[in-house]
Amino acid sequence: xxxxxxxxxxxxxxxxAVLRAGRSFAPRSYERHELExxxxxxxxxxxxxxxxxxxxxxxxxxxxxxxxxxxWLRWMNSALPDVQPGDRLAGWYAPREGIRFVHNxxxxxxxxxxxxxxxxxxxxxxxxTSAPDLRRQLLRLDDA
Numbered sequence: 001x002x003x004x005x006x007x008x009x010x011x012x013x014x015x016x017a018v019l020r021a022g023r024s025f026a027p028r029s030y031e032r033h034e035l036e037x038x039x040x041x042x043x044x045x046x047x048x049x050x051x052x053x054x055x056x057x058x059x060x061x062x063x064x065x066x067x068x069x070x071x072w073l074r075w076m077n078s079a080l081p082d083v084q085p086g087d088r089l090a091g092w093y094a095p096r097e098g099i100r101f102v103h104n105x106x107x108x109x110x111x112x113x114x115x116x117x118x119x120x121x122x123x124x125x126x127x128x129t130s131a132p133d134l135r136r137q138l139l140r141l142d143d144a
Contacts, residue, residue: 005137038090051076061122079109090144
């Protein structure tokens with residue numbers, strides 16, 4: 001375990017997050033390492049809402065075309081499940097292979113689009129994240 005943290009929005013507990021990676025993991029170059037980010041949800045969400053929010057957050061991380069965004073949103077809408085409190089949704093990221101999603105321990109989807117995977121994992125780990133406190137906790141950074 002590299003780090004763990006809690007994500008809250010408007011005072012509500014949304015999910016707990018855990019980042020796992022190998023011993024050679026370098027937080028400031030996270031996108032070069034294989035890693036797993038697991039979210040344990042405290043609230044229920046529709047998969048389509050997770051997909052839409054993910055795409056908005058990916059736009060903070062990097063630039064991509066509208067065509068890519070539409071394609072990625074379609075894919076996420078088909079890949080991401082509805083979640084209930086206690087559900088675990090994990091992303092297994094490999095820089096040269098893409099990302100694999102696991103829901104409650106069961107593989108559910110895989111994308112070999114490495115640009116999508118990099119931007120998706122960047123939602124939490126990129127300096128451009130909308131949740132800098134969670135990023136610091138996950139990467140165990142002392143940026144203060």
